Amino acid sequence: MIPTIYDIAKVANVSKSTVSRVLNNQRNISEEARNRVLKAIEKLNYHPNKLARALSSGFDAIMVISRSTKTTSDNPFFSEILHSISRKAEEEDFDVILQTAKNTQDELTKCVSKIREKMIKGIIMLTSPADETFFKQLDMFNIPVVVVGKVEGNYNNIFSVDTNNYQDSYDLTKYLIEKGHREIACMHSPLDYHVSIDRLNGYLDCMEENGLELRKEFIVDSGYTVEKAYESAKKLLLTASHRPTAVFATDDLKVMSIYRVCTEEKIEMPNELSIVGYSNSSYSPFLLPALTRIEIPVKKLGDAGTELLFNKIKQNNTSSHKTFIPTSKIIQDSVIKI
Structure with a gap:
């Protein structure tokens, strides 16, 4: 018979809500109680039902917003940074949803739909539109959004990782x-x-x-x-x-x-x-x-953006709104002095 969180609570001698807080990585729990729950999970060989948990707390997923495929299909930047983001998300046991859109309104509609359905806990944008109306509209939903690119405005939930x-x-x-x-x-x-x-x-x-x-x-x-x-x-x-x-x-x-x-x-x-x-x-x-x-530094941009997003998902508020990643100027043979 498959064990439930009730079984874990009984073995650990804690309440069901305490088990739930441990499974959802919440902090309002003593270390001693957390250890008892973790030992009970190991003893019972418990594997949480991801779909059932998502119905109450939301899916463990982030969404990556790219440009239309018409403008990204030949650009190696997007495939390289997607690999970096996916690897970090996998380490955090999060799924990745890739979204493209025909236009900004279509993009916003898809984002809002996924947020309201608790399908995502954070967003990474691989481009930064000069018209920041999209950021203003998305900011009000109180979900962390990390932009790999420049952000000029000041927002509560929009963060930037960029080069100069x-x-x-x-x-x-x-x-x-x-x-x-x-x-x-x-x-x-x-x-x-x-x-x-x-x-x-x-x-x-x-x-x-x-x-x-x-x-x-x-x-x-x-x-x-x-x-x-x-x-x-x-x-x-x-x-x-x-x-x-x-x-x-x-x-x-x-x-x-x-x-x-x-x-x-x-x-x-x-x-x-x-x-x-x-x-x-x-x-x-x-x-x-x-x-x-x-x-x-594509890998560094992807790693820094994803790490920042997960810090915000975990409600770690120590990070600044704007992060700059240094670049390298490589002098080689393609320029002649005249």
Whole structure:
């Protein structure tokens, strides 16, 4: 016969509510009583019914919100960080629910539905929209939300884990300028997320502060997909009135598109074109010339975000609302001094 919490209470000589508090990791219980309950659980070989427990206290699950699959399918960042989050959730014995949505309203509706049905105890968002209306609406439900990205507003239940995208972009652009480059292009993503805005602004401010011309045809919105990035790279390098001497690429897709076009068109790198960029993938070591880049610490972002979320789920209130993870600038062979 399968043991119940009543059996545990009897063996441990405690109340049913005490057993329930131990099973739900609540703190309002003496250590002596907790130990008696744990020994009774071990003696009876008790395995809690997860569904039955969820009906009263909610499922042990977190939800991961990603962008639409149309914008993430070719981007290695999302698969890498999902692996990091899933591994940490598994250690905490939590399930992971992955959610994508067609638009912000659809996303909010799905979130609210899962919160009200007690299906989740916390949320991790893998992107940070520039329009923070979503955060304001979600904040009122009193459930912890960790955003891997920038959060500008002040909220009670919204927390941020991020890198300094603005400064990193400024520093990469500055490095090109220090190497003598003056005609520097930027291939960036659409400006509907904080990360895209900050990376572009780092480039723009560095160029302006160093008295360099910002040529409209050198500032290219290169989309989210392989196809769009490739088309943008071809347009920049083959059809502009003249070619820049260097390109700053704001993510892996833009970097790969530049390398591909240069290979196809026999544009010698770095002698004819220098490049710097961001990278968070396993492809970087295979690029020739080796890429000068900001290495995004994807695992650290995932680990820090998930650890912060579980701290909040356990009502550990020692963490700050904003956490910054340091990055590394790796100087290699993709830039020539002119």
